[in-house]
Amino acid sequence: MNFLDRALPLIARNFSIIPLGANSKAPQKGIGAKQRSTGKKDFQQIESWAQRFPDANVGLVADERFCILESDDYARLAELIRNGTGEEIPETMRSGRDPNRPHLIFRHSNKSRTIGCPALPGIFECRFTNQYVVAPGSEVDGTFYKIFVDVPPVEIPDWLVAELVRLAQVEKKERSNPTVQTGPNGKITEGGRHYKLMEEIGRRWDGEISEEDFIAWAVEKNDELCDPPKPIAHVVQCVRDIMKKPPHNPGPKVMLGNSDKSGNVDPERWTLTSLSTIEAKPIRWLWTNNIAIGKLNTYSGEPGHGKSLISIDLAARCSVGKEFPDGAPNAIGACDTLICTLEEDVADTIKPRLLAAGGDPKRVHFISQSGRALRFSIVQNEAKLRSLFSRHPDINLAVFDPLLDFTRSNQNADTEVRQELTLLADIANEFGFAAIGINHLNKKTDLKAMHRVAGARGWTAVARMNYLVFKGEEKTPEGTFIRHLCPLKINLAADDRPSLDFVIAKGGVLSEALIIGQVYPILHWLGPGTATADDMGAAAVRTTEADTWLKNFLEHGNWVPSEEVKDAGAKQKFSVDQIKRAKQRCNVEDRRWRAVEGDTVVSVAGLLQ
Structure with missing residues (x-):
């Protein structure tokens, strides 16, 4: 060799x-x-x-x-x-x-x-x-x-x-x-000679003595202190090592107190690196301008609005090399995905949904113990994660759903959150995969979208690409709610892009004998929309406005024709769906009454106790 x-x-x-x-x-x-x-x-x-x-x-x-x-x-x-x-x-x-x-x-x-x-x-x-x-x-x-x-x-x-x-x-x-033993003659015996010799040589180094004189002095000191003396070649090397250091720095001996009480590090230990020595490189994208490789990307939203289904949809596309929802080509081609989740069962939920979305299960994996998905902390299992990704270089996407389940920090402690998520981003960068974290929202519906992500600011601050997923007020002609994938905080691409709209549809499974013919939720992408992240907050405010208006319009005990309610609501720019949901929330009942004269049946609405 x-x-x-x-x-x-x-x-x-x-x-x-x-x-x-x-x-x-x-x-x-x-x-x-x-x-x-x-x-x-x-x-x-x-x-x-x-x-x-x-x-x-x-x-x-x-x-x-x-x-x-x-x-x-x-x-x-x-x-x-x-x-x-x-x-x-x-x-x-x-x-x-x-x-x-x-x-x-x-x-x-x-x-x-x-x-x-x-x-x-x-x-x-x-x-x-x-x-x-x-x-x-x-x-x-x-x-x-x-x-x-x-x-x-x-x-x-x-x-x-x-x-x-x-x-x-x-x-x-x-x-x-x-x-560190001394013999009968007071000299240092084997086991401590090197450290004592280096200490003495370090103390003697003043930055001025010549190498020749320094070696001669060190050889004499070696004979004086050590029994038996260290080999001359070893002494020479010790001298040369010390001469490469600043004067009066003894090198390998114990060195403590290198920072003052304020925590400032000794400036001699800092290094300046010129940007001219750094090779510039482009951002690597899994999904161009949407999901960055080597970075943390997040999807945040309310339960049931489609966050996890998006991650399954992306895993399916990556597994077969399919284009992404906006039509961007899958430049990497078919690749592997790691899904870390504890909220959904792998056998009856994750795999069937992947199959329904057209994915290849051979290229989608989870971390298991005795065949079950493993709960683990990223920071406590850093070595195992690094080893895993080094052994599986084909993994280009790793999903943590929800991200909170795989950390051990207090979700409201910003410093702890940032340290853990920075570690995850560092691992993603080292091994070349895109990390996706799924986050939940808090209950403060009056806040702007950026402040709705539950916990400390670090949950979105560390991630370079953050998105919000929410269900809008509008429906398709078939009566299905339109949902929105909106930029929330984007650091690596334009953040003024339109939303990507989708609906949750049904897909069948054509393989796996036990579930053939069953249907599972899949995503049907509608293309660019007009929603923004703050529209989620606006929708919440509009919901409150609809409830207030309806209660005021329907005084207790007065039954009002439903058509009149709809027309009055339209003048306030409330949609039929908004009025319908407001009725449900406000305990409004629709009844069908026959007019006093004739056979006309009238639908009326009234506010119940």
Whole structure:
């Protein structure tokens, strides 16, 4: 296996790397962590290194995206974390050459970027910034480094970062820690030599001493402190590593207090990136200008107005590569959909409706446990979700219905909601699928449409494409209510577009023996309409106006001919349907009376007690 063989799988995962010596842990001369590649974009640099160092090992570098927790005793570390927090170390990518001394690879959090590289010698070392470990595929002394747990790195939890810092602080205060032993002669024995040596070298680095003098000083310090002394090559490498850092920064020793009391991060840890280095790219669309890939999209509405049926309709279209409701072509073609729902049964509702809509059930999936749809929290199962989507790249649409069922946050806590939904959007972006969340509305019918989505503002703020689904007042000639799909908050396309109108029709199933011939609700799209999201609120106001008018028109005890009621309502611009529903809400009864003289039958309306 050569350098390129070792490097390519790592840059495919977007890791930063450096070349190490052949059969060695030390980096190539003149190359340190700061000269790392930056993931997939630096293939030219990787090829250059491959030509210069064809047999090199590879170092996996902690950068602005990934951090590495190196453990010399994983069982002991897990025990310390469990005793201190009551939590288990999250499942994340794990590599190394000994399962008991692994490298745990996490995605950085805002907190982990600020703490430096705390360590508890003999137990763990946080390689969180500008440090590296030997990467999987490399070979040292005849032993290969491997991946022990092959799942995508998860974000390191803040509670774990805090506990690592606490453990490091305890070690710093208690210099008699049994993992750092001194012999009879007072010198440091194996297990703590590296950390003490790096601490002393870091303190000596003033930014002015030459490399030659610095190495000579460090070799003397090594002989003075360590029994047996570390190899000279190791000392030289320690010096070179420290010289790449700002003066008086001891690198891998415990580094705490990197932010002031206001929470401001040390500016030396910030990085400015010029937009000129960023490659611009277009928005990727599942449904052009309607559903964005790599983003969160939402559909909000009252129960029974058609939100879930829209998601089934879209899943059916995606499964067979059918054009979308506005006639836009399905540019991706037939693809897979993941439907996560707990409100509807998969066997008697989801699948029959999909079949009635013309979908291919082979391309529509749900997450199951013992054959039943699984309830799960996105944030608590991040690693499993990332693993699932990495194993099923054909999934281009994922529906969460309702989205609230798959979060653990208080739906009214804006910060919590934003964090969870941002995580979902991040997963969608990483694995290239469109996420659709179904939301409910609150009961405050007097509010504008934007404020009707239940819970915190984050439910619509994080999503880039938000739609409102509602049933209007008008009907088709066949007597079916017209429903509207309206833009609510659109960030990636024009938001002044017309609504898309539809009705709920009936569709039969031509397969599946047990349900052949039965009918299920499907959508029939009518094309562009004139409704807007705020028309839902206007319809609610108009309903209240109709009720008030009818009660005032029909004084108790007076029966008024129904035709007169209809004509009077028309003058107030109420439709026949609006008056009919107002009668039902206001306890108005229609009766048929025979006139006193003659045979004429008159329909009258009266307000009952």
